[in-house]
Amino acid sequence: MSRTVYVNGDYMPEEEAKVSVFDRGFLMADGVYEVTSVLGGKLIDFDGHSKRLARSLTELEMTNPHSDAEWLAIHREVVARNGIDEGMVYLQVTRGNPGDRDFAYPPADTAPTVVLFTQAKPGLADSPAAKTGWRVISVPDIRWHRRDIKTVQLLYPSMAKMAAKKAGVDDAWLVEDGFVTEGTSNNAYIVKGNKIITRALSSDILHGITRAAVLRFAKEAQMEVEERNFTIDEAQKADEAFITSASAFVMPVVEIDGAAVGTGAVGRVATRMREIYLDEMRKAAV
Known part of the structure; x- marks a missing residue:
């Protein structure tokens, strides 16, 4: 069964999700990520992950594309759409697609690429x-x-x-x-x-x-x-x-x-x- 993933503001089937070949995450590993666990359909230690995400983005001189409340709403939506009871939500933010490959950072107003997807892990808390x-x-x-x-x-x-x-x-x-x-x-x-x-x-x-x-x-x-x-x-x-x-x-x-x-x-x-x-x-x- 296809998952619903989030890409740059849209929820879509994973088969339709696309990111540019010129995205700096792909070309330069110029991006950050977080993984938040889900137990009982709820997010574990979400506030801590949000704070670390903000810190990582700041250290790389990247603008945080969402407020904490917006991030929480997006996380909850992908969990709900995929019916995740136990598992993880993976979040990645890259510096985006400047239009061509270059070592120098693109202009500050370049839109970041934001991707979220879920992974179902039944029995996560009761791992043998x-x-x-x-x-x-x-x-x-x-x-x-x-x-x-x-x-x-x-x-x-x-x-x-x-x-x-x-x-x-x-x-x-x-x-x-x-x-x-x-x-x-x-x-x-x-x-x-x-x-x-x-x-x-x-x-x-x-x-x-x-x-x-x-x-x-x-x-x-x-x-x-x-x-x-x-x-x-x-x-x-x-x-x-x-x-x-x-x-x-x-x-x-x-x-x-x-x-x-x-x-x-x-x-x-x-x-x-x-x-x-x-x-x-x-x-x-x-």
Whole structure:
């Protein structure tokens, strides 16, 4: 069954959706994106995603084409038109089509290209992987150094995910100067005792919306949070490890580069943080 997608103000069947070959998103990866999860037909942490979208656009000197209220209305409409109960809404904004290829930015009044589409993911919240945990490998982090901007430059994360797939595991953690930066499309954490450890925010990692919520809930649950760098060796010797993202929520990691983390089974902290996150996000969903 064809999805209804949103392109530049119009809702249409996906087969009819078109973007110019001269669009800078296509030619230059000159664009940003967000992915918002849907549970029970409602949007999860929409306000956080809206704020990060605005920040990404500002960092790239792009005008935000819609107000928060307009973005919310568009998201709700694509969810409704596609009957999404559990899944995701993907949003992309590019610098648009200036009419020809050029490295220089086009005039500021060039209309951006705005695309939204949905992905149905039944059982998203009850993923079997949350009970067994992920296995990951480490790969060098050779991306550009503005990872805090959620751009559509996703080739290297795709390559890292393929390396993980070829290794027969679930994902990869990226390592730079001896320290873990993040996962391919998620933030990375380790647990020692009652302490959650994760890399501090900077231009080296994406400022995860799920990350912010989980750390807030952890502190409210009287857990200690330490934001600092950590190594693969330290992660392998930790009691637990996990990742967070808008699509995986809180996902335990039970093996890193072939070495079991803790007991090699899903740990108490990751399980509890996933439960708290899903419970609180469902209450606040819009």
